[in-house]
Amino acid sequence: MDPIICDNYVMNLEQDRLRGIAVGAVVGDALGMPLEFHPARPIYDLQTEMTAGPLPAGSFTDDTEMALSLAESLLAHTPLDPDDLVQRFVVWYQSNPPDVGIHTSRVLGLIAEGVTWQEASRMAQEEEPENASNGSLMRAWPVAIARWQQREQLIEESRLQSLVTHTHPDCVGACVLLNLILYELVHRPSETPPDAALREAITVATDKAKIAEDFRLLVELAGVRSRETLANTGWVRHTVECALWAVLTTRSFEEALVQAVNLGEDADTTGSVAGAIAGALYGLEAIPRRWKDALRGEFPLGSGNIWSAIDLINLANKLAGLSTTH
Ligand SMILES: [Mg+2]
Numbered sequence: 001m002d003p004i005i006c007d008n009y010v011m012n013l014e015q016d017r018l019r020g021i022a023v024g025a026v027v028g029d030a031l032g033m034p035l036e037f038h039p040a041r042p043i044y045d046l047q048t049e050m051t052a053g054p055l056p057a058g059s060f061t062d063d064t065e066m067a068l069s070l071a072e073s074l075l076a077h078t079p080l081d082p083d084d085l086v087q088r089f090v091v092w093y094q095s096n097p098p099d100v101g102i103h104t105s106r107v108l109g110l111i112a113e114g115v116t117w118q119e120a121s122r123m124a125q126e127e128e129p130e131n132a133s134n135g136s137l138m139r140a141w142p143v144a145i146a147r148w149q150q151r152e153q154l155i156e157e158s159r160l161q162s163l164v165t166h167t168h169p170d171c172v173g174a175c176v177l178l179n180l181i182l183y184e185l186v187h188r189p190s191e192t193p194p195d196a197a198l199r200e201a202i203t204v205a206t207d208k209a210k211i212a213e214d215f216r217l218l219v220e221l222a223g224v225r226s227r228e229t230l231a232n233t234g235w236v237r238h239t240v241e242c243a244l245w246a247v248l249t250t251r252s253f254e255e256a257l258v259q260a261v262n263l264g265e266d267a268d269t270t271g272s273v274a275g276a277i278a279g280a281l282y283g284l285e286a287i288p289r290r291w292k293d294a295l296r297g298e299f300p301l302g303s304g305n306i307w308s309a310i311d312l313i314n315l316a317n318k319l320a321g322l323s324t325t326h
Pocket residue numbers: 061062063099268269
């Protein structure tokens with residue numbers, strides 16, 4: 001192959017994967033929205049369409065709203081400025097979102113009262129030392145797009161975006177792990193089969209993320225778990241395990257997302273994390289058109305500014321420094 005054509009081919013693949021992360025994460029959030037807080041659906045009756053729940057069909061939730069706040073902070077400041085990020089989170093929190101995590105609410109409430117983010121996140125963790133919820137993992141993916149060519153900065157900013165609200169080592173480690181998996185998937189050679197590529201990405205990322213040994217074991221075994229043994233709670237370890245299980249045990253974006261969200265309980269967050277991973281693995285073009293077309297959400301809340309899939313593609317382009325045409 002002509003080297004120029006070859007270079008373009010590789011670049012187009014990377015672009016498709018980077019856009020796939022953004023659209024995949026938000027599709028997963030919206031697909032899981034009506035299934036959140038419900039028990040797992042029976043395997044013979046899986047939900048496969050965007051349906052209405054607490055919000056209209058196709059709506060995204062706090063996972064995406066916080067991710068969009070992070071994305072806008074990344075576009076405004078390089079490197080990531082934690083004070084700017086926290087201010088954006090507080091503005092979002094004060095816009096009365098219908099859904100806010102308990103831990104996130106506690107931290108942002110303290111910051112809104114004038115406590116520094118360092119003190120607020122420390123206080124909230126001290127109040128519940130064992131708490132390691134998925135609130136910083138669910139919003140972490142924009143860092144993987146913005147720093148897709150800078151692995152050390154990706155690691156540092158994945159950590160920092162967690163620390164402003166979630167200081168538990170499992171929360172911080174999960175954010176680094178997820179974004180390193182996305183990094184490895186974006187850069188993988190196209191000839192590697194998807195299942196092998198994902199396993200390789202997990203192996204490399206688990207090694208670099210420096211997560212606790214028992215967390216690492218759980219990650220390594222995610223692909224051999226059976227559906228009945230999974231608990232899809234808001235615990236960050238469960239979210240990582242369930243999202244990886246969904247992608248590792250399926251062969252398409254669509255199948256992975258159907259499996260992820262039908263675990264119920266924290267369905268939107270697991271859907272969002274699985275969507276980011278499957279988006280990086282299979283690319284934007286592999287995301288079902290009917291799901292992309294159904295996406296719709298207001299951000300900032302109350303602004304009248306409605307986001308659809310094309311806006312997310314444009315956001316990914318801007319974050320990654322790509323051309324706006326695709
Ligand atoms: Mg949510």
